[in-house]
Amino acid sequence: MIKNLLWYKTCPFCNQGRLFIFKNLHINKLYLHCEECERGYYDPTKLKVENFFLSLQEEFNAIAATLEDIKEHDWDNLHFNIVNE
């Protein structure tokens, strides 16, 4: 099955990984997750190295965010990229 994955920018920490958009199901919050260094960022408007959390150290269930999630959380004013994987 082809899945649309949404990503925003390149990670400010490693400057390599794409920041994919996920949803933390525990607190119902969207966040950006780096595919390379596993760092996460909750606020796309404050995308800075000092604002990261290590997503591997947090215990919560997360799923890839959909376009509906993004509308619901008012993230749709940001310019996202969509890839099919």
Ligand SMILES: [Zn+2]
């Ligand atoms: Zn990174």
